[in-house]
Amino acid sequence: MTTQHPATAHPLTEGDTPYHKAALGFRNYWYPALKSKEVTHRPVRKVLLGEPIAFTRRGAKVYAMIDECPHRGARMSLGKDEFPGKDTVACRFHGWTFDMANGGVCVAALTDGPDSPVVGKIRLRMYPVEERKGIVWIWMGKGAPAPLEDDVPHLLLREDTMVKSRHNLVYGNWRYHAEGSAGGHFLMLHRDAAALRLQKMGAYNATHDAMEEDDPVDGGRALVEVTGDFRWTAHYPGLGEWPPQRPWRFSRPPSRRGQGGTSIPVNGVKYITMKLPGYLRVRHFPQNGALYYEWYVPVDEDHYDYFQVSLHWPKNPMSWLWTNLWYYTWAAPIRKGLFNDQDKLMVRDNTDWHKRVGRHEPTPLYRPDIFPRKWIEFCNIYARGEGYADTGKAPPQAQQAKPIPTVAGGSGDEPRPKP
Ligand code: FES
Ligand SMILES: [Fe+2]
Incomplete structure (x- = not known):
């Protein structure tokens, strides 16, 4: 037997609201992603807000990218640094190489030669990251952070x-x-x-x-x-x-x-x-x-x-x-x-x-x-x-925010006393 829960009809919570749609969070915010010491030269994978992300460090700079190669979906967290000194990452599968410092643009396809037609035409999705006080913060929202x-x-x-x-x-x-x-x-x-x-x-x-x-x-x-x-x-x-x-x-x-x-x-x-x-x-x-x-x-x-x-x-x-x-x-x-x-x-x-x-x-x-x-x-x-x-x-x-009304207490009818 199921019982009707008394709260289901309350007007505050009815409808298709932003909160109800936020099962994967509110996207247009900075979130703490990892501790600084967890991000090293070797990429690390972490799923956030429903998306797989790879984090890696090149010198003092931390980069975050979608953990899926745009070619065939191989994890970029398996990728390699084939050009030390350059902020690039090469996909482990076929070697498409992306310039992380330049918006993730594809700068080489190592198994197709220097004149590969994909160069300059494909981008790996990068996410803005900031490192502050030992924490790596990520922006996964739309547009500029x-x-x-x-x-x-x-x-x-x-x-x-x-x-x-x-x-x-x-x-x-x-x-x-x-x-x-x-x-x-x-x-x-x-x-x-x-x-x-x-x-x-x-x-x-x-x-x-x-x-x-x-x-x-x-x-x-x-x-x-x-x-x-x-x-x-x-x-x-x-x-x-x-x-x-x-x-x-x-x-x-x-x-x-x-x-x-x-x-x-x-x-x-x-x-x-x-x-x-x-x-x-x-x-x-x-x-x-x-x-x-x-x-x-x-x-x-x-x-x-x-x-x-x-x-x-x-x-x-x-x-x-x-x-x-x-x-x-x-x-x-x-x-x-x-x-x-x-x-x-x-x-x-x-x-x-x-x-x-x-x-x-x-x-x-x-x-x-x-x-x-x-x-x-x-x-x-x-x-x-x-x-x-x-x-x-x-x-x-x-x-245009209005003050949030106080919810009725007790039997559900009388107003609650304010402290
Ligand atoms: S899947 Fe990444 S280069 Fe092919
Ligand atoms: Fe608690």
């Missing part, structure tokens, strides 16, 4: 920022991770995370909301989670008190300063922020004094690359040492690792469930779902469409 600074957080690009990144392939569609990144799971799902076992965990936040703003920290438009009226414990009639109090869990006063005295160099960073094309920013994670970002980079409809980046600001050599020690022994394996693995499991389940029973939007009957619902609406208003690069301006729908 947007300025990198429009999409890459400004704090990440600062000269004094120490950047630590890691990424791995995860099963699930990127949108389920984006939808689940905020909005009420923290106090339940992460309650028994190794990182929080000794920490006193509360019961719930009585009010949730999300608001849009011009991001004062990293530029661009952002969706910020608003939580309020935090409760340590709650009484459920007929059930009792929750959560159980455990003597080994203790509460620590929040601190702006991290290990080794590091601290975020600007004020006003909100706790949880989501931005396009699909990344989250969290304050004081994976350690106090740090700033954390995670991108959900679409690979194919059922996989995404979970690209985790944290920013640290050590003040002196001692602080640098402490930050690194703490990072590699605790923050990276336990927090960026085990803690965030819990989120990935939920994305797996979301994906399988939606595949089996059909897509359901986050239910309006559960108040914390205000966040994922507003995220979907945010994407539909602000996602950069085709043609951005031609004008350099935000798409017209963003200029």
